[in-house]
Amino acid sequence: MSLSGLQLPAVQSLASISVPFSRPQTPGIPTQFGYVGLGAMGAPIARNLCKKLQDAGPGHHDSLLVWNRTTAKSKKFVDDIGTGNARVASDVAQVARECDVVFTCLGTDEAVESVYLDMIAAIKDDSSKHRIFVDMSTIYPALAGNLDDLVSTVPHAHFVACPVVGPPAVAAKGEVLIIMSGNYRSKKEVAHLLVPGIGRKIVDLGEDIQKAHTYKLIANSMILGTLEILGEAYTLGEKSGIGGDNVHRLVQEIFPAPGMLAYSDKMNNDAFDGTKGFDIEGGIKDAQHIRRLTNECNSPMPFVDVAHQRLVTARAVYNSHKIQGKETWESLDWSGIVAGSRVAAGLEAFSSGKAGRAQVEVDDS
Numbered sequence: 001m002s003l004s005g006l007q008l009p010a011v012q013s014l015a016s017i018s019v020p021f022s023r024p025q026t027p028g029i030p031t032q033f034g035y036v037g038l039g040a041m042g043a044p045i046a047r048n049l050c051k052k053l054q055d056a057g058p059g060h061h062d063s064l065l066v067w068n069r070t071t072a073k074s075k076k077f078v079d080d081i082g083t084g085n086a087r088v089a090s091d092v093a094q095v096a097r098e099c100d101v102v103f104t105c106l107g108t109d110e111a112v113e114s115v116y117l118d119m120i121a122a123i124k125d126d127s128s129k130h131r132i133f134v135d136m137s138t139i140y141p142a143l144a145g146n147l148d149d150l151v152s153t154v155p156h157a158h159f160v161a162c163p164v165v166g167p168p169a170v171a172a173k174g175e176v177l178i179i180m181s182g183n184y185r186s187k188k189e190v191a192h193l194l195v196p197g198i199g200r201k202i203v204d205l206g207e208d209i210q211k212a213h214t215y216k217l218i219a220n221s222m223i224l225g226t227l228e229i230l231g232e233a234y235t236l237g238e239k240s241g242i243g244g245d246n247v248h249r250l251v252q253e254i255f256p257a258p259g260m261l262a263y264s265d266k267m268n269n270d271a272f273d274g275t276k277g278f279d280i281e282g283g284i285k286d287a288q289h290i291r292r293l294t295n296e297c298n299s300p301m302p303f304v305d306v307a308h309q310r311l312v313t314a315r316a317v318y319n320s321h322k323i324q325g326k327e328t329w330e331s332l333d334w335s336g337i338v339a340g341s342r343v344a345a346g347l348e349a350f351s352s353g354k355a356g357r358a359q360v361e362v363d364d365s
Contacts, residue, residue, distance in 0.1 A: 018201045021188040031061050034099035036092055036115055037137070038068040038077050040279065041164070042105035044172040045136065045198055046077065049103070050085050052197040065089050065099055069111075093122035100129060101190060103162075105136040107282060112137050116147050120154060127155035132186045134160045138220065138282070140289050141210035148182065148209040158186040161212035164199060165219045167262070167278055174198055177219075181205040181212035217293055220286045221304060227263055228307040231338035234267045234352070235345050244268040244352050266335040270352055274331030280318070283334030284311045310340030317349045 033053065035046040046066060053061045064081075067089040068074045074088040089095045095102055096119035106112045112135065123131070133151050135144070144161045151159040159182055166176035178199035180187050184207060195202055205211035230251070237247035244267070251264040266272065274280060287308040294301045314336045321327040327350070339349035 019191050019195045020202060020204045021191045023192055024185075024189050032065065032099045032101075033061065034065040034067070034089070034095040034102040035105075036067050036095055036102060036119075037105040037107075037111075038066060038073045039105070039107055040168045040275070040277075041136070041171050042068075043073070043077060044168055045105060045164070045176075046086075046103070047081065047172075048174045048198045049193075050081050052193060054085060055197075063087050065095055067092050067095050092118050095119065096122045096131075097126065099131070101132045101134065101193075103134045103136060107137070107279075108285060109139045109143050112139050112147070113143060116150055120150050120157075123154055123157070129156065131157040132160060132189060133157065134162045134190055136162050136164055138163055138216055138286060138289075139213055140292065141213040141217070144209050144213045158183040159209065160186050160190065161209050162190075162194075163213055163216035165216065167259070168276070169262070170258075175200045178202045179205065179212045179215050179219075182207060182209050214293065217286065217290050221290045221301060223259065224283070224287060224290070224307045225303050226260060227335060227337045228303055228310060230260075230264055230267055230335075231310060231341040234264075234338055235341040235347065238342075238347060238352055239345055263335045266333065267338045268352075270350055272333045272336040272350055273329045274333040274336075275329070277333035277335065280311060280315050280332045280334045280336055283337070284308065284315065287311060307337065310337045313340035313343060314338075314349070317343060321350070 033049065035042065035049060038046060046064065050064050053064060063084060064086040065088075066074050066077055066086055068077075071088070078086045078088055089098075092115055102119070104112065104115060106115060116133070119133070131154070133147075135147065144159075148159040148161075151157050161179075161181045163179050164171065164176040165179065170176055174197050176199045178194055178201065180191070180202055181204070187204065191202055203215070205215055234244055234247050237243060248264050248268040251260055255261075266277070287304060290301065290304050291308060294304065311334065315332065317339055318327060318329075318332045318336065336350065342352075343349050
Protein backbone atom coordinates (compact mmCIF):
# COMPACT_ATOMS: atom_id res chain seq x y z
CA MET A 1 0.00 0.00 0.00
CA SER A 2 1.30 3.46 -0.85
CA LEU A 3 1.71 6.10 1.81
CA SER A 4 -1.02 8.15 0.15
CA GLY A 5 -3.51 5.43 1.04
CA LEU A 6 -2.74 5.42 4.76
CA GLN A 7 -4.92 7.21 7.31
CA LEU A 8 -2.29 9.00 9.38
CA PRO A 9 -3.19 10.62 12.71
CA ALA A 10 -3.25 14.40 12.76
CA VAL A 11 0.04 15.88 13.94
CA GLN A 12 -0.28 18.67 16.46
CA SER A 13 2.00 21.60 15.65
CA LEU A 14 4.49 22.70 18.28
CA ALA A 15 2.92 26.16 18.28
CA SER A 16 -0.41 24.72 19.46
CA ILE A 17 1.01 22.65 22.34
CA SER A 18 0.36 24.37 25.66
CA VAL A 19 2.94 22.31 27.63
CA PRO A 20 5.95 21.24 25.53
CA PHE A 21 7.06 18.57 28.03
CA SER A 22 5.84 15.07 28.77
CA ARG A 23 4.65 14.45 32.33
CA PRO A 24 7.40 13.52 34.81
CA GLN A 25 7.39 10.12 36.50
CA THR A 26 5.31 10.02 39.68
CA PRO A 27 8.18 9.32 42.13
CA GLY A 28 9.78 12.64 41.21
CA ILE A 29 6.77 14.80 42.16
CA PRO A 30 7.74 17.33 44.86
CA THR A 31 5.54 17.78 47.91
CA GLN A 32 6.55 21.11 49.45
CA PHE A 33 6.21 24.31 47.42
CA GLY A 34 7.21 27.82 48.41
CA TYR A 35 6.36 31.23 46.99
CA VAL A 36 8.45 34.34 47.61
CA GLY A 37 7.00 37.72 46.65
CA LEU A 38 3.29 38.53 47.02
CA GLY A 39 3.07 41.76 45.06
CA ALA A 40 0.75 42.72 42.21
CA MET A 41 1.82 39.70 40.11
CA GLY A 42 3.06 37.31 42.78
CA ALA A 43 -0.12 37.29 44.86
CA PRO A 44 -2.54 36.20 42.09
CA ILE A 45 -0.07 33.62 40.78
CA ALA A 46 0.46 32.20 44.28
CA ARG A 47 -3.30 32.16 44.82
CA ASN A 48 -3.80 30.11 41.65
CA LEU A 49 -0.96 27.83 42.67
CA CYS A 50 -2.74 27.17 45.97
CA LYS A 51 -5.89 26.25 44.09
CA LYS A 52 -3.94 23.93 41.80
CA LEU A 53 -2.44 22.20 44.83
CA GLN A 54 -5.86 21.91 46.47
CA ASP A 55 -7.21 20.23 43.34
CA ALA A 56 -4.42 17.64 43.59
CA GLY A 57 -6.10 16.32 46.73
CA PRO A 58 -4.81 15.57 50.24
CA GLY A 59 -1.57 13.66 50.63
CA HIS A 60 -0.05 14.97 47.41
CA HIS A 61 1.52 18.11 48.89
CA ASP A 62 1.99 20.23 51.99
CA SER A 63 0.47 23.70 52.42
CA LEU A 64 2.12 26.41 50.33
CA LEU A 65 4.88 28.17 52.29
CA VAL A 66 4.88 31.91 51.51
CA TRP A 67 7.15 34.82 52.34
CA ASN A 68 7.05 38.52 51.54
CA ARG A 69 9.25 41.39 52.72
CA THR A 70 6.11 43.01 54.10
CA THR A 71 4.88 40.43 56.61
CA ALA A 72 1.37 41.89 56.63
CA LYS A 73 0.95 40.83 52.99
CA SER A 74 1.92 37.26 53.83
CA LYS A 75 -0.53 37.11 56.74
CA LYS A 76 -3.34 38.59 54.66
CA PHE A 77 -2.63 36.10 51.89
CA VAL A 78 -2.87 33.16 54.31
CA ASP A 79 -6.04 34.58 55.89
CA ASP A 80 -7.64 34.85 52.45
CA ILE A 81 -6.52 31.42 51.25
CA GLY A 82 -7.02 29.58 54.52
CA THR A 83 -4.47 28.32 57.02
CA GLY A 84 -4.90 24.76 55.78
CA ASN A 85 -3.73 25.78 52.30
CA ALA A 86 -0.89 28.19 53.04
CA ARG A 87 1.36 29.21 55.90
CA VAL A 88 3.75 32.10 56.53
CA ALA A 89 7.50 31.44 56.64
CA SER A 90 9.48 33.16 59.38
CA ASP A 91 12.09 34.21 56.83
CA VAL A 92 13.19 33.43 53.29
CA ALA A 93 15.81 31.00 54.59
CA GLN A 94 13.03 28.77 55.92
CA VAL A 95 11.50 28.65 52.43
CA ALA A 96 14.79 27.53 50.95
CA ARG A 97 15.41 24.88 53.61
CA GLU A 98 11.95 23.28 53.62
CA CYS A 99 10.79 23.45 50.00
CA ASP A 100 11.38 21.19 47.04
CA VAL A 101 10.29 23.91 44.59
CA VAL A 102 10.57 27.64 45.31
CA PHE A 103 8.89 30.23 43.08
CA THR A 104 10.06 33.83 43.25
CA CYS A 105 8.32 36.90 41.85
CA LEU A 106 9.87 40.20 42.92
CA GLY A 107 9.79 43.76 41.64
CA THR A 108 13.44 44.65 41.11
CA ASP A 109 16.71 43.01 40.17
CA GLU A 110 18.17 44.09 43.50
CA ALA A 111 15.39 42.37 45.43
CA VAL A 112 15.76 39.17 43.40
CA GLU A 113 19.53 39.06 43.91
CA SER A 114 19.22 39.72 47.65
CA VAL A 115 16.61 37.00 48.16
CA TYR A 116 18.63 34.40 46.26
CA LEU A 117 21.80 35.22 48.15
CA ASP A 118 19.91 34.69 51.42
CA MET A 119 18.29 31.44 50.27
CA ILE A 120 21.48 29.89 48.93
CA ALA A 121 23.40 30.90 52.05
CA ALA A 122 20.82 29.00 54.10
CA ILE A 123 21.28 25.73 52.17
CA LYS A 124 24.85 25.93 50.87
CA ASP A 125 25.93 22.78 52.75
CA ASP A 126 22.61 20.93 52.50
CA SER A 127 22.51 18.13 49.92
CA SER A 128 19.59 16.30 51.55
CA LYS A 129 17.07 17.00 48.80
CA HIS A 130 16.59 17.88 45.17
CA ARG A 131 15.55 21.55 44.85
CA ILE A 132 14.27 23.69 41.99
CA PHE A 133 14.23 27.49 42.12
CA VAL A 134 11.86 29.10 39.60
CA ASP A 135 12.11 32.85 39.05
CA MET A 136 9.02 34.53 37.57
CA SER A 137 10.28 38.11 37.94
CA THR A 138 11.22 40.44 35.11
CA ILE A 139 14.99 40.84 35.44
CA TYR A 140 17.92 41.59 33.19
CA PRO A 141 19.07 38.39 31.39
CA ALA A 142 22.63 38.57 32.74
CA LEU A 143 21.29 38.39 36.30
CA ALA A 144 19.52 35.13 35.42
CA GLY A 145 22.90 33.75 34.41
CA ASN A 146 24.40 34.84 37.72
CA LEU A 147 21.53 33.26 39.66
CA ASP A 148 21.97 30.00 37.77
CA ASP A 149 25.66 29.95 38.73
CA LEU A 150 24.76 30.73 42.35
CA VAL A 151 22.10 28.02 42.65
CA SER A 152 24.40 25.50 40.97
CA THR A 153 26.82 25.78 43.91
CA VAL A 154 24.31 23.81 46.00
CA PRO A 155 24.27 20.04 45.36
CA HIS A 156 21.12 18.83 43.58
CA ALA A 157 19.76 22.37 43.12
CA HIS A 158 18.68 23.83 39.77
CA PHE A 159 17.47 27.21 38.56
CA VAL A 160 14.71 27.81 36.00
CA ALA A 161 14.10 31.19 34.39
CA CYS A 162 10.33 31.51 34.14
CA PRO A 163 9.05 35.07 33.54
CA VAL A 164 5.40 35.55 32.62
CA VAL A 165 3.69 37.87 30.14
CA GLY A 166 0.43 39.51 31.16
CA PRO A 167 -0.88 42.12 33.63
CA PRO A 168 -2.17 41.28 37.14
CA ALA A 169 -5.75 40.91 35.89
CA VAL A 170 -4.64 38.20 33.45
CA ALA A 171 -2.54 36.56 36.18
CA ALA A 172 -5.62 36.44 38.41
CA LYS A 173 -7.46 34.50 35.69
CA GLY A 174 -4.58 32.05 35.33
CA GLU A 175 -4.03 33.03 31.71
CA VAL A 176 -0.51 34.47 31.58
CA LEU A 177 1.95 33.32 28.92
CA ILE A 178 4.79 31.46 30.64
CA ILE A 179 8.33 31.56 29.23
CA MET A 180 10.93 29.02 30.31
CA SER A 181 14.63 28.37 29.89
CA GLY A 182 17.09 26.31 31.88
CA ASN A 183 17.62 22.71 32.97
CA TYR A 184 15.31 20.44 30.97
CA ARG A 185 14.37 18.01 33.74
CA SER A 186 13.62 20.84 36.14
CA LYS A 187 11.37 22.60 33.63
CA LYS A 188 9.58 19.33 33.04
CA GLU A 189 8.93 18.85 36.77
CA VAL A 190 7.17 22.20 37.21
CA ALA A 191 5.57 22.72 33.77
CA HIS A 192 2.42 20.68 34.34
CA LEU A 193 1.89 22.38 37.67
CA LEU A 194 1.80 25.74 35.90
CA VAL A 195 -0.45 24.89 32.95
CA PRO A 196 -3.37 24.95 33.19
CA GLY A 197 -4.26 26.99 36.24
CA ILE A 198 -1.42 29.49 36.47
CA GLY A 199 -0.83 30.11 32.77
CA ARG A 200 -2.42 29.26 29.45
CA LYS A 201 0.73 28.16 27.62
CA ILE A 202 4.46 27.59 28.04
CA VAL A 203 7.06 28.77 25.55
CA ASP A 204 10.27 26.76 26.03
CA LEU A 205 13.45 28.49 24.85
CA GLY A 206 15.88 25.70 25.64
CA GLU A 207 18.65 25.43 28.22
CA ASP A 208 20.32 28.83 27.74
CA ILE A 209 19.16 30.40 31.00
CA GLN A 210 19.22 33.99 29.70
CA LYS A 211 16.86 33.39 26.77
CA ALA A 212 13.61 33.49 28.77
CA HIS A 213 14.27 36.90 30.27
CA THR A 214 15.49 38.23 26.92
CA TYR A 215 12.22 37.07 25.39
CA LYS A 216 10.27 38.76 28.19
CA LEU A 217 12.00 42.08 27.53
CA ILE A 218 11.15 41.78 23.84
CA ALA A 219 7.52 41.16 24.82
CA ASN A 220 7.54 44.18 27.12
CA SER A 221 9.07 46.32 24.38
CA MET A 222 5.99 45.57 22.27
CA ILE A 223 3.66 46.49 25.12
CA LEU A 224 5.65 49.65 25.81
CA GLY A 225 5.47 50.61 22.14
CA THR A 226 1.72 50.05 22.20
CA LEU A 227 1.37 52.32 25.23
CA GLU A 228 3.40 55.08 23.57
CA ILE A 229 1.33 54.88 20.37
CA LEU A 230 -1.92 54.97 22.33
CA GLY A 231 -0.74 57.91 24.43
CA GLU A 232 0.15 59.95 21.36
CA ALA A 233 -3.10 59.00 19.59
CA TYR A 234 -5.25 59.97 22.57
CA THR A 235 -3.43 63.29 22.90
CA LEU A 236 -3.92 64.09 19.21
CA GLY A 237 -7.55 63.01 19.49
CA GLU A 238 -8.11 65.46 22.32
CA LYS A 239 -6.23 68.33 20.69
CA SER A 240 -8.03 67.91 17.38
CA GLY A 241 -11.47 67.71 18.97
CA ILE A 242 -12.07 64.06 18.07
CA GLY A 243 -12.26 63.07 21.73
CA GLY A 244 -11.20 60.02 23.71
CA ASP A 245 -14.39 58.02 23.20
CA ASN A 246 -13.93 58.09 19.44
CA VAL A 247 -10.26 57.12 19.73
CA HIS A 248 -11.27 54.18 21.92
CA ARG A 249 -13.92 53.21 19.38
CA LEU A 250 -11.21 53.20 16.71
CA VAL A 251 -9.10 50.84 18.84
CA GLN A 252 -12.11 48.55 19.28
CA GLU A 253 -12.69 48.44 15.52
CA ILE A 254 -9.12 48.08 14.27
CA PHE A 255 -6.97 46.70 17.12
CA PRO A 256 -9.28 44.55 19.27
CA ALA A 257 -6.51 42.73 21.15
CA PRO A 258 -7.26 42.31 24.89
CA GLY A 259 -4.17 44.21 26.07
CA MET A 260 -4.69 47.03 23.60
CA LEU A 261 -8.32 47.40 24.62
CA ALA A 262 -7.52 47.36 28.34
CA TYR A 263 -4.85 50.07 28.13
CA SER A 264 -6.97 52.13 25.74
CA ASP A 265 -9.83 52.01 28.22
CA LYS A 266 -7.54 53.19 31.03
CA MET A 267 -6.34 56.19 29.03
CA ASN A 268 -9.84 57.06 27.87
CA ASN A 269 -11.17 57.03 31.44
CA ASP A 270 -8.08 58.42 33.20
CA ALA A 271 -7.95 55.17 35.21
CA PHE A 272 -4.33 55.26 36.32
CA ASP A 273 -4.49 53.43 39.66
CA GLY A 274 -1.24 51.48 39.82
CA THR A 275 -2.54 49.14 42.53
CA LYS A 276 -4.92 47.69 39.92
CA GLY A 277 -2.34 47.37 37.19
CA PHE A 278 1.42 47.65 36.61
CA ASP A 279 3.19 50.31 38.65
CA ILE A 280 5.07 52.89 36.58
CA GLU A 281 8.27 52.20 38.55
CA GLY A 282 8.27 48.70 37.08
CA GLY A 283 7.65 50.16 33.63
CA ILE A 284 10.62 52.51 33.93
CA LYS A 285 12.80 49.64 35.15
CA ASP A 286 11.75 47.47 32.20
CA ALA A 287 12.36 50.34 29.75
CA GLN A 288 15.87 50.74 31.16
CA HIS A 289 16.49 47.01 30.76
CA ILE A 290 15.25 47.10 27.15
CA ARG A 291 17.48 50.09 26.34
CA ARG A 292 20.47 48.28 27.85
CA LEU A 293 19.69 45.14 25.87
CA THR A 294 19.35 47.03 22.58
CA ASN A 295 22.68 48.73 23.27
CA GLU A 296 24.46 45.44 24.00
CA CYS A 297 22.95 43.83 20.90
CA ASN A 298 23.58 46.88 18.66
CA SER A 299 19.91 46.78 17.73
CA PRO A 300 18.36 50.27 18.06
CA MET A 301 14.78 50.72 19.25
CA PRO A 302 14.25 54.51 19.09
CA PHE A 303 10.66 54.32 20.30
CA VAL A 304 11.85 52.82 23.59
CA ASP A 305 13.99 55.90 24.21
CA VAL A 306 10.95 58.12 23.66
CA ALA A 307 8.67 55.92 25.76
CA HIS A 308 11.21 55.89 28.59
CA GLN A 309 11.22 59.70 28.66
CA ARG A 310 7.40 59.78 28.61
CA LEU A 311 7.33 57.43 31.61
CA VAL A 312 9.84 59.55 33.51
CA THR A 313 7.81 62.69 32.71
CA ALA A 314 4.61 61.04 33.91
CA ARG A 315 6.29 59.95 37.14
CA ALA A 316 7.72 63.43 37.74
CA VAL A 317 4.32 65.08 37.28
CA TYR A 318 2.62 62.46 39.45
CA ASN A 319 5.15 62.94 42.26
CA SER A 320 4.72 66.71 42.01
CA HIS A 321 0.94 66.34 42.24
CA LYS A 322 1.27 64.07 45.27
CA ILE A 323 3.35 66.69 47.06
CA GLN A 324 0.63 69.23 46.27
CA GLY A 325 -2.07 66.83 47.47
CA LYS A 326 -3.71 66.57 44.03
CA GLU A 327 -3.50 62.84 43.27
CA THR A 328 -5.54 60.16 45.02
CA TRP A 329 -3.86 57.01 43.62
CA GLU A 330 -1.49 55.15 45.87
CA SER A 331 0.70 54.48 42.83
CA LEU A 332 0.63 55.31 39.13
CA ASP A 333 -0.11 52.67 36.48
CA TRP A 334 2.26 52.70 33.51
CA SER A 335 -0.67 53.54 31.22
CA GLY A 336 -0.13 56.97 32.79
CA ILE A 337 2.58 57.30 30.12
CA VAL A 338 -0.07 59.30 28.26
CA ALA A 339 0.69 62.15 30.68
CA GLY A 340 4.03 62.62 28.93
CA SER A 341 2.30 63.23 25.60
CA ARG A 342 -0.40 65.40 27.16
CA VAL A 343 2.04 67.67 28.97
CA ALA A 344 4.13 68.07 25.80
CA ALA A 345 0.93 69.14 23.99
CA GLY A 346 -0.10 71.61 26.69
CA LEU A 347 -2.84 69.49 28.24
CA GLU A 348 -3.61 68.36 31.78
CA ALA A 349 -1.45 65.32 32.63
CA PHE A 350 -3.97 62.95 34.19
CA SER A 351 -7.31 64.53 33.31
CA SER A 352 -8.52 64.47 29.72
CA GLY A 353 -11.01 66.78 28.07
CA LYS A 354 -9.58 70.05 29.43
CA ALA A 355 -8.58 71.76 26.19
CA GLY A 356 -11.70 71.60 24.04
CA ARG A 357 -11.58 71.63 20.27
CA ALA A 358 -8.40 72.89 18.67
CA GLN A 359 -8.73 76.16 16.78
CA VAL A 360 -7.63 75.85 13.15
CA GLU A 361 -6.72 79.05 11.36
CA VAL A 362 -7.89 79.32 7.74
CA ASP A 363 -6.23 81.67 5.28
CA ASP A 364 -9.07 83.32 3.28
CA SER A 365 -6.79 85.44 1.12
